[in-house]
Amino acid sequence: MxxxxxxxxxxxxxxxxxxxxxxxxxxxxxxxxxxxxxxxxxxxxxxxxxxxxxxxxxxxxxxxxxxxxxxxxxxxxxxxxxxxxxxxxxxxxxxxxxxxxxxxxxxxxxxxxxxxDSMAIRSEVAAGLIVIASGLYQLSPVKRNCLRRCCSSKNLVGDDRTTSLQWGGPPCPPPLRESMAGTA
Incomplete structure (x- = not known):
């Protein structure tokens, strides 16, 4: 290690x-x-x-x-x-x-x-729209859904054999979890 x-x-x-x-x-x-x-x-x-x-x-x-x-x-x-x-x-x-x-x-x-030349966006309006779009994504149901459905690394490689996730999403596939844990 x-x-x-x-x-x-x-x-x-x-x-x-x-x-x-x-x-x-x-x-x-x-x-x-x-x-x-x-x-x-x-x-x-x-x-x-x-x-x-x-x-x-x-x-x-x-x-x-x-x-x-x-x-x-x-x-x-x-x-x-x-x-x-x-x-x-x-x-x-x-x-x-x-x-x-x-x-x-x-x-x-x-x-x-x-x-x-300093790689900054020249248009203040374009820069503002990018910041607003980023903020809307952060608050969107799409982002919330992605976070809810992702597997946490604890569930992928931990000793816990339960299939529930800390984020409330679907279980990680058991073959993946077991191969990541080195037991497959």
Whole structure:
């Protein structure tokens, strides 16, 4: 378990170092030791690849810490290292997919000249509408339904064999719960 924790901490640390070092973005010396990240005049496939890697590594840096308790709990079970590796891989694949969508959206917004050089939305009205839409989603029945139906990690990997969920949703499928617990 200490090895898994150390590996997760190392991955997160390396990710943050990469991001704080500029994430592979082109830089311009501003004098006095100041450096400014410089986006290109127009997007290219190479620049999109740099942005995709930046988004992917940023998701690793931010999302692995939130998944670490579950990963460690899975790794602590019999045959847990293999299952934890599969769980972590799947988790990162989902966030890599999000990174592809974020890169595409950033490219589209930047090409439409909706973003400023600092990657802020130029239109105050558009920014306000995005905040309002996000707030409405947070209060929506759709979000409440998603939360009610999701399986908690405690029920996936815990010792409790009951099928009731803390959120009141449907039970987790027993084969998944048992394989995650290392008993299948």
């Amino acid at each position: 200490k090895t898994v924790f150390a590996a997760l901490a190392g991955i997160v640390a390396v990710s943050w170092i990469y991001l704080l070092a500029g994430a592979g973005m082109p830089k311009m010396e501003m004098g006095s030791g100041n450096v400014m990240l410089m986006p290109p005049a127009s997007w290219s496939v190479g620049y999109a690849a740099i942005i995709f890697v930046m988004w992917t590594i940023m998701m690793v840096a931010m999302m692995i810490p939130s998944a670490a308790p579950t990963i460690l709990r899975i790794a602590n079970r019999a045959q847990g290292l293999t299952i934890a590796a599969f769980f972590t891989s799947g988790y990162l694949i989902v966030w890599t997919g999000f990174s592809a969508l974020a890169t595409t959206a950033q490219w589209a917004f930047d090409s439409a000249h909706v973003l400023s």
